[in-house]
Amino acid sequence: MDDTEKVGNSSCSDGVLLRMGLNDNKAGMQGLDKEKINKIIMEATKGSRFYENELKKDQQVNQRIEKMMQLKEKITTQQLLKAQLQVDKLVIELEQSRNLSSTIVHIDMDAFYAAVEMRDCPELKEKPVAVGSMSMLSTSNYHARRFGVRAAMPGFIAKKLCPHLTIVPLNFEKYGKVSKEVREILTEYDPNFMPMGLDEAYLNITEHLEERVRWPEDKRRFFFNTKRIAPNVMLAKMCSDRNKPNGQCRISPERRAVLDFLRDLPIRKVPGIGKVTEKMLKALGIVTCSELYQQRALLSLLFSEASWRNFLDISLGLGSTHLEKDGERKSMSIERTFSEINTAEDQYSLCRELCRDLAQVLQKEGLKGKTVTLKLKNVNFEVKTRASTVLSSVSTEEEIFYVAKDLLGTEIDNIAPHPLRIRLMGVRVSGFLSEEEKKYHQKSIMSFLKSEKEIGFLRLQPGKSNEECFTKNSETSPRGSFFDKKRAARQLSRENLSPSETVGKQLFHDRKSSADFVKETKNVTELQNSNMSKIITCPVCFEEQSSNNLEELNRHIDECLSRTLVKDAMEISNNDNSRENTLNFLPQFKNENVDECQKNKPDQLSGTDQSASISDNSTSSCTEKFSQVISDKSHREKQLSNLSDIARNVCMKQCLFPKRISKDNEDHFEKTEHAEETSSCCSFEATEDSVLVCPVCNSKQKTTSLVSFNRHVDVCLNKGLIKELTEKKDFPSKTYNMENSNTVGEYAH
C-alpha cells in the first residue's frame, strides 16, 4: 500500500484526528472535494462509540503534549546550550559514520490488491473499486480515492462517499501468488532482498549495479509503479512517496543531495513517525526534517534517549545501509474482532480458540514463551491488556489457555455483576527463550551438577572454558548489581507459591470443567508426594528442592537459569542507558559544583550521595575524565562483575545476605529506584531528618534516599570484598581508587 492510501490526518473543527484522510482531488473525473468528504465522514462517524473513543484518545495525546510543554518551560537557556554541545558532539560522530556506498531500492506496488483484482476483472478498471468489506477496506483504486475512499476506512462509510463503489472481498491467496511472481523477479536483482508484506520490498542492488553497469532497468511491470534508489533504507522508503503514482525517485549518494531531499520533507513521511509523534512535534513547531534538526538540543531534553537519537538520525538522513535480517521475533499474537460477545461461556470458548490458533503458529516456528497476554476491547472500543508471566515456557493450546483463561476470569470477576461486553479478544505469547537459553534446556541436571562441582561457580556454560565464562559474565552483567536481592527474593517467593498456590488460583477461576488441567494437577500431586525424599539443592538458586524427580528438577534449574539470563539482559540495557547519562553529564562538572547540578538539571541524573567521590576527582579535567571513563569502562566492568559474581556466590552460599533497607516490599523498592532513574527532575532531595547508618562501614549516611543508601551499601560491600580477596593490601590502591570513584559515577543510576 502506498503512502497516499495511508492515513493523512485531517483535523476536524473540534481537533479530532480521524483515521480517514483527505483526497488530493486531482483534476478530472467526478469526485468530491475535501470539504464534502469531511462532512460525509463526520456525519457517518459522529456519535458512534468509535468516535467517542477517538475523542478520548485524542484528549490523552493532548495531555501528553501539555505535559511536554510544561517540561519545556522549565528548561533554562543554559541547559539548552549544554544539550546543544552534547548533541553536536554526537552529530560529528554520526557524520563521520555516514556511509553512502550502498544503493537501496524500495519497491512499492500501488494499490496492490486493487490492481490485482482489476487485472482479473477488467470491467472494474474504469470503476471505483475498493478491496475489503463493509466493515473495513484494505485499499482502493485511484478512481475510488477521488471520492475519499481509502485504506483503513470502513466500507459502509466508503459507500456513503461513493455509492457506486464496488467492494471486492479480500483474497489473500491470490495476492500471495502474484506477490510471489514479483519476488522471483526481484531475486534477480538482489537474492537477499527483504520483502515487507505482500506489496513492498527493499533491495540492496549495490552488487547488482557493479555487475551490470547498464542499469536503469526495464523490468517494469504494470503493477510496479515506484522504484526508489537511495543510499539507505530509510531514504529509499521515503523516496516512494515522491511522484506518487507510477514514478521513480532517486537520491544520489552525496551528502548534499540527501540533505536537500530532507529539507522540506514533512516528518510524517518518515517511517516510524506516526500520527502521535507528528502532533507532538508540531506542538514544538517542528514539521519538516530540517526543523527537526534545528531543534535537536531541545528534543534531547524532552524525549527519551531512543527517541531523540532516532530523530537525529532522521534529520541527518542516516539509516541502515544494509538489509539486515530481522532479529529474533519477540512476540507472537493473534486477535479477532467480532460482534459483541457478552457471555462468559462464549468468551472462554473464544479464548480457547484463539489459544489454539496461536499455539499452531507458535509451534510451527518452534517458539515457547513465558508471558501470556490477553487483550480485550469492549464495545466502547476501550482496550485493555492483561499479562501473566509463568515459570516455564508455554506453547501448546492447553498451556496458553491455562494462563489466558485465568486472566479472562479475573476481568470477568472485576466487572461483575455486569457482563463483560467485548468486541475483540486477542492472545499474545512473548518472552521467548533465546538461542542461548535453548542450549541450557538441552542439558541434563547431571551435567549441571557436575560442572558446578568442578568449578564451584554459577552460570558457567557447559562446554566453555572457565575463562570464557568469566568473560561472558562480565559481558552479560557489567553492572554486577550485587546481589540481585530481588532476583533471589522473587525466586524464593515463587518457589513458595508455586506450584500449589498457582494451581489453586487457576482452579478457582476455572468456571468450566477442569478436565483440561488434569495433567497439571497430576504433576503437582507427584511433586507433593515426593516431598520427603532425598533433598537436592538447586545449583543456581541454592534452594532446596522438594522433588527428586529428575524432570522436575531439570525444569526448575532451567527456569532459574532463564531468569538469570533475562535479568542480566535487562541489566545490560539499563546500564547502557545510565552510562549515556553519565557521559553526557560529566562535562558539566567543569563549571558547576555538584549541588548546583542537582538542582538545575532536570533531565540529568545527579550523583546524589556519591558527590563526594566525584569531587575528589575534579582535579582532572572533564575531557580527561570523559575519555578515562570510556577507555577504562570495559576493563572495570569485567573486574567488577567478576567480583560481584563471586560476592554473590559467597553471600548466597553462606546466607550472608547483607540487609538492605527497603520500605514495604520488594516491589516498592523497585518502583522507587526506577522512578528515581527516570525522573526528569532531579529526584534527590536531601531531607535532614533521619540518618541512616551503613551496616558495612558503620558510617552515617547523609542521604535518606533508599536507592542512594542501598547503592552505598553495595559499594561498601564491594570494597570489603576486594580487600578480602586481595588480603587487605595486594590490590593496587590506585586502581582501586579509580575503580571506586568512577564506578560510583558510572553506576550512580
Next chain:
DNA sequence: CGGATCGAC
C-alpha cells in the same frame, strides 16, 4: 514485569 501506546500495512 505489566500495561498502554505507537506505527506499519
Next chain:
DNA sequence: CTATGTCGATCCG
C-alpha cells in the same frame, strides 16, 4: 438494517 482491523515493537511507570 448494522457496521471502524491485525500485528509486532517499544515506551513508561
